[in-house]
Amino acid sequence: LFIEAHDRMLILGIESSCDETAASVVRDGRLVMSNVVASQNELHEKFGGVVPEIASRAHIERILPVIDEALMQAKVSLRDLAAIAVGHRPGLIGSLLVGVAAAKTLAWSLAKPLIGIDHVQAHLYAAALDSDPIAFPSLGLVVSGGHTSMYAMASPLQMTLIGRTIDDAIGEAYDKCAAILEIGFPGGPLVDKLAVSGGGDEKAVKLPRSLLDAESLDFTFSGLKTAVLYHVRGFPKGRGPTSHFERSAADLSAKEKADVAASFQKTAVEIVIRKLERAVNFLDAHGQRPRSLVIGGGVSANSRLRSETAKFADHLGLAHRMPKMAYCIDNAAMIAGLAFARLQSGSVDGLDLEAVATTSL
Ligand code: KG4
Ligand code: ZN
Numbered sequence: 001l002f003i004e005a006h007d008r009m010l011i012l013g014i015e016s017s018c019d020e021t022a023a024s025v026v027r028d029g030r031l032v033m034s035n036v037v038a039s040q041n042e043l044h045e046k047f048g049g050v051v052p053e054i055a056s057r058a059h060i061e062r063i064l065p066v067i068d069e070a071l072m073q074a075k076v077s078l079r080d081l082a083a084i085a086v087g088h089r090p091g092l093i094g095s096l097l098v099g100v101a102a103a104k105t106l107a108w109s110l111a112k113p114l115i116g117i118d119h120v121q122a123h124l125y126a127a128a129l130d131s132d133p134i135a136f137p138s139l140g141l142v143v144s145g146g147h148t149s150m151y152a153m154a155s156p157l158q159m160t161l162i163g164r165t166i167d168d169a170i171g172e173a174y175d176k177c178a179a180i181l182e183i184g185f186p187g188g189p190l191v192d193k194l195a196v197s198g199g200g201d202e203k204a205v206k207l208p209r210s211l212l213d214a215e216s217l218d219f220t221f222s223g224l225k226t227a228v229l230y231h232v233r234g235f236p237k238g239r240g241p242t243s244h245f246e247r248s249a250a251d252l253s254a255k256e257k258a259d260v261a262a263s264f265q266k267t268a269v270e271i272v273i274r275k276l277e278r279a280v281n282f283l284d285a286h287g288q289r290p291r292s293l294v295i296g297g298g299v300s301a302n303s304r305l306r307s308e309t310a311k312f313a314d315h316l317g318l319a320h321r322m323p324k325m326a327y328c329i330d331n332a333a334m335i336a337g338l339a340f341a342r343l344q345s346g347s348v349d350g351l352d353l354e355a356v357a358t359t360s361l
Pocket of ligand 2 (some may be wrong): 144298359
């Protein structure tokens with residue numbers, strides 16, 4: 001009985017770094033007992049992107065009901081918790097502050113440990129939720145709206161950055177592609193859907209597959225985005241305030257839009273695969289050949305990225321680890337999950353924990 005009680009470590013995770021207010025209870029860093037996510041999509045849609053001031057106000061309204069709901073769904077009370085974890089970096093500072101203040105208040109009033117988690121690192125833990133532990137060393141790939149990075153991972157908590165985007169993140173490129181095609185917000189899932197079931201031809205539009213220098217492990221997506229813009233709208237005419245494009249997305253037929261989406265998706269995923277190839281070779285050359293490929297972040301929900309990286313990993317004999325769909329986009333289960341590893345390593349934070357705009361990685 002003692003062992004049973006000791007084994008069941010419940011952690012409450014809180015996440016508010018961008019436009020999702022989320023709370024979750026995770027048992028032993030693995031079993032997700034609740035995963036509540038309140039999305040703000042409808043609030044930001046008309047602006048075509050996340051408006052920081054609107055996001056932080058919405059977090060304030062939602063944070064307590066979301067935490068309550070997570071505890072209720074997990075059927076646990078605050079007293080049952082072993083620790084309170086919060087995503088405290090990176091993100092929009094006003095948004096992060098809401099989650100951090102809530103977590104500190106709970107930790108202080110309940111006299112429970114407080115654990116501040118790096119959101120990017122948590123994305124790479126998501127694949128272990130409701131699943132088996134990840135085999136290390138691992139090659140980690142984060143593909144989200146704010147990040148496109150590769151890491152050499154020795155454990156869930158020890159990772160070294162080996163490549164990152166020098167301009168746009170892949171999710172940002174997806175969102176801009178959707179904005180250029182005028183198909184809605186947030187764009188990533190809509191481009192994915194149009195690419196797969198819109199009847200488009202993935203070879204119809206020639207788009208640049210920029211890989212930077214021959215050895216580079218960094219990414220660039222801004223050229224791809226600009227190529228989509230010029231393909232859809234023609235070249236800009238004139239300069240300054242009177243400059244304008246030749247066409248608009250409304251001039252494209254449904255088939256032509258689907259061609260753009262399919263060609264964009266093919267190119268974006270191809271770039272990722274080529275970089276993963278280089279990363280495995282790089283790690284191999286340094287005697288750190290990975291045993292697994294672990295992927296996380298919003299774009300890990302992408303159908304083509306999932307299937308192409310599965311083939312790639314299979315081909316190289318790496319375990320292919322992807323989060324379940326619910327843990328791809330921003331969520332608090334990944335925060336609570338990674339916090340378990342921190343608690344086990346004996347590292348917790350004080351009430352002076354700060355919200356920080358940048359990643360620690
Ligand atoms: O991880 P996430 O929820 O937030 C950040 O930490 O950035 O990622 C959001 C990003 C958005 O750019 C969204 O368009 C993209 O993930 N995304 C997708 C798909 N689902 C979400 N991109 C491509 N295909 C998808 N199926
Ligand atoms: Zn994220």
